Amino acid sequence: MTTTATSTSSTDLNSVISQAGQSIISGSTKSTLDVDSLVSALVTAKTAGQASTISKKQTKDNTELSAIGQIKSALSALQTALTGLANGSSLSQLTATPSGSGLTVTTQTGATAGNYSIQVQNLATASKISSQAITSSDSIAAGSLNITLGSNSPLTVNVTAGESLSDIAASINSASGNPGVTATVLTAADGQHLVFQSNATGAANTVSVSGTGVNAKLTGGYTTVTTAQDASIKIDGNTVTSASNTITGALTGVTINLSSAAVGTTQTVAIANDTSASTTAINNFVTAYKNFVTTASSLASYDTSTSTAGPLLGDSMLNSITSGLATAISSGVTTGGKTVSLSSIGINLQPDGTLQVDATALQTALTSNSGAVSAVFNTTNGIGVTLNNLVNTYTQASGVIDQRTSALNTDLQNLQDQSTNLQNYQTSLTAQYNAQFTALNTLMAQMQSNTQYLTQLFGGSNSSGTLAANK
Template sequence: MTTTTSSSNDTAALIRQATQSIISGATRSSIDVDTLVSALVTAKTAGQSDMLGRKQSADNVELSAVGKIQAVLASLQSALRGFTDGTALNTLTATMSGNGLKATAATDAAPGTYSIAVNHLASANKISSQAFARDERLGAGTLTVGVGGRTMQIDVDAGSSLASLAKAINAATGNPGVSAAIVTASDGQHLVLTSKQTGAASAITISAGGGANTKLNTSSFRQITAGKDASLSIDGNTVSSASNTIEGALTGITLVLTGEAVGTTQTLSVTRDTAVSTKAITDFVAAYNGYIATEKSLTWDASQPVASRAGPLLGDAMTHAITNRLGSLMSGGVAVGGRTYSLSSVGIDLQHDGTLSVNTAKLQKALTEDSAAIPALFNPTNGVAVKLNTFIGTYTRPSGTLEQRTRALNADLGKVTNDMTQLKRYQDTLTAQYNAQFRALNVLMTTMQNNTRYLNQLFGGAGAAGTLNRR
């Protein structure tokens, strides 16, 4: 109401200014056309201009507020992700009692202790050819190289040397998993082939045909290292593996063997990582409280000075609905197996101001004692996190409530901008019309003033004696 009255007063003042300018022009030599036209155009369009400006400002403020709500809800959803994908409460830590054996646990591992004895590691097959002279040519033909059940063929021309053969093996696109090197010893050059895979099944074979050097056959190579499977036992059960990285022998556990573990018996301890769970819960509480603080600042914040307490979303139905539903989900509990579990039972308490607080001692007790409350409250079917995520998703998802509202506000801003453009064109048109009219009036009044001065000089008046009166 105050803004409307102020605008009316400003318009009246501009009209008085324009009127005075005309009166001044009538009693002096000329009119200040630019000032007069500006005053009249402003007076005629001030009300609409003020209305559009206030609408634009209000839309921008509301758009910013909706964006803040969307941002804090997205942050809350992000904090819930660890509960919805199972990583927040099911993260396990695997610890070995000795050296040379590393273990990592996935979420499907079972907490407990296991005895692991390592007999020997998996090794890769390595063979070496008999000696060749440095400049010896291998002869034209075909060389077949295999690892396990996979083979490749290398075409050898009459001028090929042992070094060019090794290079061809390493560069071959169909290489089955073998690397070749030349070792120059006192008796000549040796072709050394090494399997890229460990395990007994990855033995190397080589044979020459079609005239190539018959020395390049498996029987003419000596074995440097036998391909061998890793051997270990888990709680007395024998396990063999072609690789020193062992998956699947113990559910959810990956073991990595190194030489330092050979001949040792170690204890594997798999425990729940309560530090990860604690952080996930406290991060969730902080994100929830972040929403409450933002919502309060955008609606009504009694802690602020009186003039600043009301926010741009005060009385907003959407924001009110979100806050009420979140509070209901927090206080409602979760029903599992005929029993209802509340957040407060694990140390997460809902405060009078709508925020959450964490009783650290109570939470740690619930986590370390492996009580039923934690998995029940955050279960993947109807747990708190699942309910919150589903509800928030109706607002934050593409084409959700928040995006629809944002689009509507942007559309309204676009209309306001268009109206401002139309108003500017109207102001330009008025300015051109008034300029033409008042410049013509200015010329007319100047002519009239000149005629008046002439008549006064001729007949007398305005202090002049008059030339005709002197006769």
């Protein structure tokens, strides 16, 4: 590349020098030099080779940076897809299915597969009490109300004479020491009632009210609207109670949510492997791997019809990544003295290096040969762990790709510095040539003026001149 650029510059420079010579001749024969065009051509000819070399290197570096960015993006996506397969979480997910309505059962870490009989006896309820009716003939005197929730310290609210029930309720609800009680006013046919309800369910959260002054109907004689009680269920005949209708801890890693539709029913809850979650995770891995392979193939390709090479054709880093991943994929996993392959669970290697899932074979493996699936993706040396570790070598902070990217950015900065220096040189050279050719142009003009004077004085080929006429 450098030789071609230098040859072209030399040809251009010779042409410009020839032009300069002709311009000087023209200048001596009553023509004027085109200084700007001449200087521009000379400067370009002298710096074009170096400018072209810098530009080509910048283009190459930027193209390579973009290609490496695509590789890192594809590898990061693959790594994300591998996460659940590497740590086993995608294959250990369970799904819980109740046989009836009113129960919602979810599983978390620690749950185990099995069938459980759940009898729902009652739901957890929140305590609610109502005062006697306050009518227009009842007065509110100054005093205080003490609201107690379970074993909490009572909340004391001072009441001013003449306050309305709405004012009292607002004071209770906004009090900073409110233990978890909401006060409302219910207007009924017999008058207004001050109603208190616990914000939490459970037998331990019973609401009670006492007080002094105010009005006897508000300091005692409350009617129970709803009794506070715990939820009660039986799991395989064993009684379990809970202050809320969300029961956790009764079965390890299992959460049971109750609703009224479940009360009085006995249901079977089947907890089994969630094959849909495993299928999704495996398909996501296969898709991510295919995306990487196709991206790498495109960037390392060569088009014979156009003689165009991909930006990473023959790149040692990319070759190392692709060969490492391909080896891990094709080698299978040895565990317990036995080697299992991806194809044994329905994941098949294709001629182009990608993977393809046989949905039927995978489903059969997940339901009837879960041991093979667990072996292929075991958390010690399984495919997920192996690929994740390999990819991480390249994608981690300060890893191979980051180092390569940093080197290219450093080179681009150096090229930018060279470009800036070249521009400064062009500016300086332009000023120098302008000064020289402007002076030459001035000299040509003076020579032309002297020639005209001498011709007038001594005569020329078509005139005798002033001196000859005065002899």
